[in-house]
Amino acid sequence: MMKKRSWAEPYKIKMVEPLRMLSRKEREKAMEEAGYNTFLLRSEDVYIDLLTDSGTSAMSDRQWAGLMLGDEAYAGSRNFYHLEETVREVYGYKYLVPTHQGRAAEHIISKILIKPGDYIPGNMYFTTTKLHQELAGGKFVDVIIDEAHDPESEHPFKGNVDLDKLQRLIDEVGADKIPYVAIATTVNMAGGQPISMANLKAVRELTQKYGIEIVHDMTRVAENAYMIQQNEEGYADKTVAEIVKEINSLTDHATMSAKKDALVNIGGFLATNDPDVFEQARNLVVVYEGLHTYGGLAGRDMEAMAIGIKESVMDEHQKARVGQVHYLGNLLLKEGIPVVKPIGTHGVFLDAKRFYPHLTQDEFPAQTLAAELYVDSGVRAMERGVVSAGRNPETGEHNYPKLELVRLTIPRRVYTQAHMDVVAESVAEVFQNAHKARGLKMVFEPKYLRFFQARFEKL
DSSP states (O other), X not given: OOOOOOOOOSSOOOOOOOOOOOOHHHHHHHHHXXXXXXXXSOGGGOSEEOSOSSSOSOOOHHHHHHHTTOOOOSXXXXXXXXXXXXXXXXXXXXXXXXXXXXXXXXXXXXXXXXXXXXXXXXXXXXXXXXXXXXXXXXXXXXXXXXXXXXXXXXXXXXXXXXXXXXXXXXXXXXXXXXXXXXXXXSBTTTTSBOOOHHHHHHHHHHHHHHTOEEEEEOTTHHHHHHHHHHHSTTOTTSOHHHHHHHHHHTOSEEEEETTSTTOOSSOEEEEEXXXXXXXXXXXXXXXXXXXXXXXXXXXXXXXXXXXXXXXXXXHHHHHHHHHHHHHHHHHHHXXXXXXXXXXOSSEEEEEHHHHOTTSXXXXXXXXXXXXXXXXHHSEEOEEESHHHHOBOTTTOOBOOOSOOEEEEEOOTTSOOHXXXXXXXXXXXXXXXXXXXXXXXXXXXXXXXXXXXXXXXXXX
8 A cells, every 4th residue: 555645835936035043042032122922023033933824925926926017006006906806706795995904894894884882793703803893882792612612622613603602692682783793714713713614504594584794704714615625514526716605605794804815915805795885885995094996005915915816715725725734733733732623724723721731821821832932942923812812891800711822823835844843843842841931920011902012021
């Protein structure tokens, strides 16, 4: 019997960016100066950057060529019309409003749809989405299945909505207080976990009974489609592109950070099938972003986005993209490292509670782990725990999520398997010395989205 053949990235490298490795002493100094917050490190001091997959992917030669076709007219850029045509063709939404990135689209749709006192159920919160909902006067309600909060659950679709939770909320507050259900593909805070097509269809059927709409955070919809193709009955013979189209057809509006799936360094959009919402959004984008045919973007960026969208739904691309994440995840599982299972689509999530069982959440174990990982090897990761969860706006107390995670986020088409080997070895080293970790205390905290700028000191 022939052994399994080796796999390689489905691209060749045309240009390189040199990396710099600081000494351990230099990394310790850099981490202290950054207040033990990996967001505050200088990128030139980072060896392997797994902070985020947002805007950090490598563009293709076709995208770089597209930059030269940028029409930088203030109004009516031909690149806008190419992007609009691509969104209709690939994603299926009728109307497009470009924005500088995804959170701008979240801001606009929240202002349009949410009234003070409304409730917005969703399959787990995301930081910027939840904040915009709250700033508009709404309250987010988590209706994801319980398995999503259990890092050891092997449920293949931990992004699913618990229909009983959603029904209870409708019964409790009334459908008129629920403008929409927020559906993310995939669910970032749960570990990059997908929602199944069957569950989304059931959510659609329930919401239609009550006249409730669905707003789709489609930042990683192609990755979610790939997981449906691999794991859901009836979809093995469908292409990623076909599955993406079907997912979108079950929703009314969408926000997109094109800095993820669509393989660009900046950009996003709001898409909708509702002409009234489109007209309101097209008006608001002029207030906050720019004219409705550029929305804060250069023409060249819209051109690169249109090309990247088509590349993102290619089966071979998603197989390699998600496959690299799973390669790293499986290396860590073999070493007995506590990670969120099953491995998701855009990163491997370390379980800081099991990493540091001697630290309470008030000692910020995930923040500690991210700092220790950088000091060990120059690998930059990201906290996804109590710091990211922020404070309860009514009590001022920390929100204490069940998941206290560190995200090893893999940029698309940037690193090789050898880089993943280096990351795995560093995580294993930090895990062996976990008993030495002392935890952190927060010494500076901004009002909003504190995880970006908060500063810490060692306990």
